[in-house]
Amino acid sequence: MKRKNRMITAGLVVLSSVIWFPLFFMAAQSLMGSTELIKNTGAVLAGTGGKARFTLLPQFPTLAPYVELLLDSPGFFVMFWNSCKQVFPILLGQLLIGMPAAWALARYKFRGRNVLMLLYMILMIMPFQVTMVSGYLVLKKFQILDTHFALILPGIFNTFPVFIMTKAFAGIPDSLMDAARIDGAGEFRVFTSIGIPMALPGIISAVILGFLECWNVIEQPMTFLKTKNLWPLSLYLPNITADKMNVSFAASIVMMLPAVFLFLWGQAYLEQGIAASGLKE
Incomplete structure (x- = not known):
């Protein structure tokens, strides 16, 4: 053995x-x-x-490639802060919009709920290339093309975090909810005091997966951003010339570090959230 x-x-x-x-x-x-x-x-x-x-x-x-990247490459820092300006508002918006939506889909029974959930799943598996033209036309109509909002607004309404958090909220035992209501807690209090703490692994896993997706996104900024000063860090590597290949490798390492640290920090939550096993009565 x-x-x-x-x-x-x-x-x-x-x-x-x-x-x-x-x-x-x-x-x-x-x-x-x-x-x-x-x-x-x-x-x-x-x-x-x-x-x-x-x-x-x-x-x-x-260490010359890292010195050149961190001290002699102002374009790297511009794109780094562009990524921060785009990614963190997206994650915050996904929490503010996605958590209430996931809570409603998981805990309430209403007409059209199954159809709405099916629509969420269809949008979740639909590739960007399918919605690229329609998304471009909508952003152009709102006159936010070639701005940070061209990436932030579509990212906020991404359906994947809602799907993950719905599974997490659905795993909360009904007995806890009923006990809180008997004690006089309103629906908002039940959501904030029981729903969010009990579904925290699913919420954190949605944040981690959302960060990994938004931090490494390439197609959306290439489509919606024309001004180079607005490009995120994910577009920095393809624009490095062949004579600076060592700087390209150094930039790859530096770009990967935030995602690695976040993954290591939330690995346990990520596993629980993906499993979505919930709590048993």
Whole structure:
């Protein structure tokens, strides 16, 4: 039995190593100078011809790419703050709009509820390319194209967070709700004092998944934003020239850190929210 467990553990370690290997490779490339990086991967990334060489560890490690990125690249910080201006209002709006909507769908029975839930699911699985033209026309009608609101408003009304939080609210036992109402609590008090605390794993998982989606979004800003000074950080990497490939790898690492830290912080909540197992009577 112990031998079987060891074999399973070893297999899991190998699989996890394969998953993490691209990240290790990217981190190593970010510590290389331009000459060494072009020599190793220029045939693929810069079109220099010849064969690419696989090197996991840099021969001459240097922090020059990070220094150039953080001290000599003002465009990086402009796009970083653009991402913050766009992502955090979206998450706040999703909570303010999505939580009451999810609570109503999960806890109340009303005519058209199933149809509305089906509509939410259809919109959730529908790719951006399908709604791109109609969304562009609506934003143009409201005269908010090429502004931060062109990304913020559609993001606030995303249906995926509502779907996640609906499952979390639906798992709250009815007995708790009835007991609170018997004690004289109104519907708003029940929502704030019982609903939100009990569904916190689902709410946090919706925030984490929403952050990952909005932080890495590419198609929406490319479609709705024409002014480069409004672009988010996700569009910074495609605009780095081939002679600054090491800076590109450094930017990838820096851009990935907020998402990694947020994921590690909320991993337990994320697992509970996705499972949406709820509480049992």
